[in-house]
Amino acid sequence: MSFEQDTERFDLWIKNHFSIVSRKFRIADLRDHSQGRGLIATEDIKKDETLFEFSRDHIINVDSATLGQLQNRSNKEILISLNQWEALILCLAYELMLAEKSRWWDYLRILPQTIDKFSTPMFWKDEDLGFLKPSCVTDRLGKQEAEKTYFKLVPEYCIKLGVPELAKFLTINQFHAVASLIMSYSFDVDHAEEVSEGEEERGENHADVQDDVQDDVQDDVQDDPQTDLQTDLQADLQADLQTDLGAESIKFDTYLKSMVPLADTLNANTTLVNATLHYDQEQLVMKAIKDIKKDEQIYNTYGDLPNSEILRKYGYIELPSSAAEFADIPRTVLVDFYKQKYTKTFPTIKNVHHLVDILIQQIAESDYLEETLDDSDDGIVLERYEVYANGELIPEFILLLLILSTLFESFRTDSKWFRKLCRHMDKFEGEFQIFVNRVIAKCYQLLEERSIVTDAFIDDLKQIVQSRLDQYPEKIVSSECILPKDFSLQLSNKQIADVVLSNEVRCLQDILDGKFPPNEDGSEEPKFEVISNQKFLKNVLKRKREDDEKRSERKNRRVQRS
């Protein structure tokens, strides 16, 4: 069947099954724009108008899928012992294997079902992946983790579920295709009982909620506000690396990863978004969130994602940039920076590299931070830190850097004292640990209670950002590279990678251009005041100074007595 015929059958299926389908849009062929299908307004649409509405039983998940109903419905018990990704992969693969016997076939047939239909870096050649370096996105592809999941499920779970024929259907390539399909099309839909009666939730669509099986089958739930985004994304990206495949079972989740017909036909744009999915206990509803003019495309949002993540999950990029670009600073860059700085400043002190490791460890294990930070699950020592455009940094990075820069500057005031401290750096609750803990507490108070950082912090920040920038190709940093104007599937992977890297470089350069501290949202007021490091050190070193004075008084008295 042709592309057009598939669209027509799907359109008919929608009209037969959905309770409301507005006449004011059509499913359009946007292949000329490299966007596959999408929805286009055929008349003006007003903000808050319903575009379509349907009941929960039309979506595909563990509750509704054919696989769960088999073996007297006992399959559902087996499926909910798996994690969201594993369960939906098996359910969706089974529907695809059923083909026309599946009640969703008219929907399924318009979806990409083979790996050649995906343009995500997961399927790029190693040589092309090299174009994305040094972006951390290459660490998040998770191909190996996906393969681990494959060998967990196939054939063992196909047999357990009483469908050994699924093991034949689900070759490794078919598995990658189903997983990629879920990554770029699924929604996480809250259980009906999670939505209070009469209340309507804002549906979390694709990237808001969907993660990729390739990178660990993790859960990726983001809320929209930019403020939450940064911490949420951070947590998600950490989860990408940390989640143990299959470690979490659906049983304890309040949502189900689901395939949602028609809602997933909307393309996305971080700035042009004009519709979102909402749901109540019974229905899912796609609503306009802005006035939409006739002939305009109806766009959803896949979350506030930078181009690196849009590419990784969905296989396209936004030009010139997404509304939520960020670059990553790996922790190793920060640690190497301080190791070099200590070595240069204290050339005669042995073990300064070990000292930096100890400092990082002590900050990671700080009881004070664990008790004080609101969302302290991962603490402030993370694998990597996002640097957003216009000088926005995540709070964990600011605090860690303030502590490390303050410690360094404190040690620099008195190298004799520092040398002595170093002798005790491994000692539990020794002088060294007590001082580090004091600095952690003082920095936390300065930052969290008074929104203040120091000029030493700014200097270190700029140097660390410069070290990270030095890892990017010269042509990208110097903006010599000519970037494409529009996204097209004809773009080479090198051109796409250049856009990703250029956007990351731009975020880093914003820091060098003095955009930190950024202003408070909607105000001219900077988010942080910058004070002189000397002023802050007076406070931090007050106790040391008092101890020094007492010691010197005692010494003087001894001298006078003798």
Ligand SMILES: C[S@@+](CC[C@H](N)C(=O)[O-])C[C@H]1O[C@@H](n2cnc3c(N)ncnc32)[C@H](O)[C@@H]1O
């Ligand atoms: C949820 S689907 C949207 C429907 C899809 N266009 C289709 O034909 O089935 C997500 C996929 O649509 C494509 N897509 C979505 N938004 C896009 C955009 N702004 N530009 C290019 N492709 C886009 C990408 O291939 C992405 O993986």
